[in-house]
Amino acid sequence: MRHQQAIQRKVERTTTKFTGTVTCKGGSSRGIVKDLSEVGICFQLYFDINARIGQDVSIESNEFGHLTGAVQWYRGDRIGIRLDPSSNTSAQISSYFKYFR
Incomplete structure (x- = not known):
């Protein structure tokens, strides 16, 4: 059995649940x-939205407002x-880390 190598991420992730x-x-x-x-x-996702890699998406949340992006990957319901x-995206994410974390 092969051992899975740990993925080295360029940017640290924060576990959330909102x-x-x-x-x-x-x-x-x-x-x-x-x-x-x-x-x-x-x-x-709660429901499948037929998202495909490269497809543009928008995300809404009380915690960080409105953000836009693109699908990088999909696996099952994730x-x-x-x-x-953008500077707006950076400001919204920074605000989340400052006030909600």
Whole structure:
């Protein structure tokens, strides 16, 4: 049996557990933000929205407001979202870490 190598991440992730809504061309679903970093989100969907890699998405949450990004990966009921790099995105994520963590 081969040992799985640990994935070395460029940006540290913070485990979270708050709700939000993801919307893409395929539909919209509420769900749970499982982890968060300055560049991405792992989102567990309540309902399948037929998200595909590279597809644009928007994310709404009381904790950080409105963010946009693209689907980086999907596995079962979870999708990884690469956030659009902007000063607004950075400010919203920084605000979350300052006030909600």
